[in-house]
Amino acid sequence: MRFVVILALACLLIAAIFAADGHAERRLLRADPDLLPADALLLRFAVGRGRPLFMARCAACHGPAGLGDPARGVPDLADDDWLYGTGRVSEIEKVVDYGIRSRNPKALNFVIMPAYARPQPNPADKNISSLSPGEIDDLIEFLLQRQRRQADATAAARGASLFAGHAGCYDCHSIDAEGDSAIGAPNLVDATTLYGDGGREALHMSIAYGRQGACPAWIRRINAAGIRELALYVYSISHPGAIPNAH
Amino acid sequence: MFIPSHTPVRFQMPIDKNPEHSSRPQPGSWRDLSHISNARSFVLMSAGVLTGLILAGYSLFTARSTSTLIVPAEDVALVNQQPLSRADFLALLQTLYGVDLSHASPEQRHKVLDDMIREELFVQRGKELDVASTDPDVRSALVNAVELEIAQNAITAQPSEAALRQFYQTHQDRYVSEGVMRVRDLVFPASALSELPAEPGALKSAIADPQTLARLDGRDSGKTRGEEFYFAAKIHLGDALFAAARDLSNGMSSRPIQLADGIHVLDMQENKRPIPFGFAAARSQVLSDYRNRAIDQLKSSGESFLRKRANVLVADDLR
Numbered sequence: 001m002r003f004v005v006i007l008a009l010a011c012l013l014i015a016a017i018f019a020a021d022g023h024a025e026r027r028l029l030r031a032d033p034d035l036l037p038a039d040a041l042l043l044r045f046a047v048g049r050g051r052p053l054f055m056a057r058c059a060a061c062h063g064p065a066g067l068g069d070p071a072r073g074v075p076d077l078a079d080d081d082w083l084y085g086t087g088r089v090s091e092i093e094k095v096v097d098y099g100i101r102s103r104n105p106k107a108l109n110f111v112i113m114p115a116y117a118r119p120q121p122n123p124a125d126k127n128i129s130s131l132s133p134g135e136i137d138d139l140i141e142f143l144l145q146r147q148r149r150q151a152d153a154t155a156a157a158r159g160a161s162l163f164a165g166h167a168g169c170y171d172c173h174s175i176d177a178e179g180d181s182a183i184g185a186p187n188l189v190d191a192t193t194l195y196g197d198g199g200r201e202a203l204h205m206s207i208a209y210g211r212q213g214a215c216p217a218w219i220r221r222i223n224a225a226g227i228r229e230l231a232l233y234v235y236s237i238s239h240p241g242a243i244p245n246a247h
Numbered sequence: 248m249f250i251p252s253h254t255p256v257r258f259q260m261p262i263d264k265n266p267e268h269s270s271r272p273q274p275g276s277w278r279d280l281s282h283i284s285n286a287r288s289f290v291l292m293s294a295g296v297l298t299g300l301i302l303a304g305y306s307l308f309t310a311r312s313t314s315t316l317i318v319p320a321e322d323v324a325l326v327n328q329q330p331l332s333r334a335d336f337l338a339l340l341q342t343l344y345g346v347d348l349s350h351a352s353p354e355q356r357h358k359v360l361d362d363m364i365r366e367e368l369f370v371q372r373g374k375e376l377d378v379a380s381t382d383p384d385v386r387s388a389l390v391n392a393v394e395l396e397i398a399q400n401a402i403t404a405q406p407s408e409a410a411l412r413q414f415y416q417t418h419q420d421r422y423v424s425e426g427v428m429r430v431r432d433l434v435f436p437a438s439a440l441s442e443l444p445a446e447p448g449a450l451k452s453a454i455a456d457p458q459t460l461a462r463l464d465g466r467d468s469g470k471t472r473g474e475e476f477y478f479a480a481k482i483h484l485g486d487a488l489f490a491a492a493r494d495l496s497n498g499m500s501s502r503p504i505q506l507a508d509g510i511h512v513l514d515m516q517e518n519k520r521p522i523p524f525g526f527a528a529a530r531s532q533v534l535s536d537y538r539n540r541a542i543d544q545l546k547s548s549g550e551s552f553l554r555k556r557a558n559v560l561v562a563d564d565l566r
Contacts, residue, residue, distance in 0.1 A: 029320035029333065032348035060405040073531055090337060090347060097334055103395055103402060103542075106338075117425040119478040133427045133474045205528060208425070213531065214538075216403040220396075224321030224334065 025225045033089040036232060037242055043232060050233025053226055057218060058234075066237045073195045073213045078237045081192040084108055084184045087238055093231035099217035100184065107217055110183040111172050115210030122210075128168060131207075135162055139169070140203045146177055146189040147198065323360060326367040336363065397549035401541035406534070414540075415526050415533045422529035423521040426477035430492050431514040432468040432484060435503075439463040440510050443503050451500045454512055468511070477521070488513060 024045045028036070037043055055064060062068055066077035075083055084100070085091030098106040114121030116131040131139070135158075142159025144151035163169045163177065170177075172185035179187035186194050195211060196202025218227060236242050272278035277287040315328070322330040339359045340351050351359075379385045415422065433454055435443065442463055444450045453459045460466070470483045481489040488511055491501045495515035504511045526533070 026320040033337070034347050035349050071527060071530075090341070093334070094338065103398065105391075105395075117476055130476065130479065132472070132479065133476060209532075211531065212535070214535070218403070219334075220399055221403055224332070227334075 028228055029225055033093055033228065033231065036089055036228075037235060037239070043236065043242060046229045046232040047236045049226075050229035050231075050236075053222065053230045054233050057222070057230070061215075066234065070193060070196055073211060075194060075213075076192075077234050078240075079192065080238060081187075081190070082181055083186055083194065085181055087235070089228075089231050089235050092234050093227060095215060096222075096227050096230050096234075097217065097219045100215040101212055102214060102217040104217035104219070108184055111185060113206060113211035115208065116167070117208035118210070129166070131162070131167055135167065136204065136207050138162055139167060139207055140200055143177070143188055143203055144200070324364060326364055327371060329367060329371065331360075331363045331367060336360065339363065394546055394549075398542040398545050401538060401545050404541070406537055406541075411530065411533050411537055412526055414537045415529060418533075418536065419523060421536065422524040422532060424524065426493070426521040427474055427517075427519040428477065428480050428492060428515065429474045429517040430471055430480065430484075430495070431516065432470050432488060433460070433465050433512045433514060434468040434508065435463050435465045435510040435512070437505070437509055439465065440503060440505065443510065443512070445502075447500060447502070450502070450512065451498075451514075454500060454514055465512075474517070484513075492518075 024042065028042055028046055031039070031042070036046070054062075054066070058066070061072075061074045062077055063074075068074040068076035080087065082091075084095060095108065098104045098108065100108045101112070102109075112122060112124070114125075114128050116136060117133070119130060120126075121130055122128045138155045138159035139162055140159070141151045141155035142157075142163055145153070145156040145159075163173075164175060172180060172183060173188055174180050174185070177188040178190070179185045186192075193202065194213075195206055218230070222230065272280075275282055277284040277290075315325070318325050319330060321333055323333050323336045324331045336359060337348060339362070340346055340348065340355065343359060344351060344355050346355065348356075373379075373385070379389055444453055453463075454465065470488075471480060472483070475483065477489075477493070480492065484492060485506075487506065488504065491504055492513045492515060495501060495513060495518055497515060497517055499515050501511075501513040501515075504513075
């Protein structure tokens, strides 16, 4: 008799745990994603479930701590510099959902960095024409000067007119070279570099041979709750104070 | 008032002593449950079969999918049981009004939801009408969507570094820098051919001397513009001159090359030949190419599968 009572209590306990989890998951899904960080309990619940997903799906590129890899152009998710958007949960969730250049019709796929040392720098845009080796060097000097590094001033001046002129760099990176996070065009004058150390060689590789990093779309692979948990986990690693002692 | 508590009542029950007239079934008849009856078994089986057939027929012709009255938390509505995703709802709110859920007015929410419901209804009606059979845009969108679905595994899979290195080694010729050259193209009239030195060293000296150039009426063709990538030099010089220029080392000059517009001599000032990229430098391109190949393979096998299971009849005249 006692055994039956214990078994029944255990079953009830398990059912209660599942019910509580289900309730929290429903709250998580129905809430405005950008308001979720204010709900410490829900955030803790989501982050706890998002971490294993991150390790399984994202850590292979971004690393277990989400620090990225500049050698491979994988962005650091733990800093406060966002290539797309401003780091809001809804923006992170959109990237997780649809990816970047993932071939998903809703992917963030606005631009690529053209390969200016190739006959057709951007196959999708015939208006972009190649640059000469000297013009690429001038652009590099201009960018180094804007980053307050050592640069050839005469070449930098030529590079400045190229940047704002027929090279067309301003079109994505904006006229002040500070980028445009709405389309994923990086800031070229801040201290954060996506590829390599931001030196001459890395800049040459980017300008001459182009960049088009990609992030897969997970919408068909992870359920809606998982996607939100993953987004909140990424939010939590870039906002270390969001959950005290979370990591 | 007196109520008798025990009123004896006697009923006269007729008892038929004759078993011939009793309602008890005759031993051995189909109503006698204590014995097996073939007739009874057959009747019951027939009734069962008939009931089953009626139920199956009714279900078959009135079948509907199971329905629910609860909208899942990840959706904003169910239209004929087809879910409308909350993620799409939020994205539309942002696109149409530039607001998130908490800042959207009830009117904005209703408008977006209503638009989504309308779209879903039309999509469902489109399926019923089989618009894909006539509309090329719908057909194209369906082909793209199915190809994407087939390619999902390759898109989301992260290949191992060993697999990428092997791919890089197999296709190393793809991962090279663009060559750069600075070359002068001198052109002479056809009559100067006999006067141009045949020996490369002497020819180099001759074209370096402005007086000799003037005497032979030689001039820079102006086709090249300083330092150029190979592809640009090829466009400017043309195939024949570029083929000769590509093999020249720094400081060398070509033999005289006769073309329709005169005799050309190429003076190579600097030739930086294409350099293979190391794996680290080429990795992002290798990953992209590796994925593209995997996607192509998946698409191809998906198409084979579809062809294998399809029943395709081709008209006699096209067989």
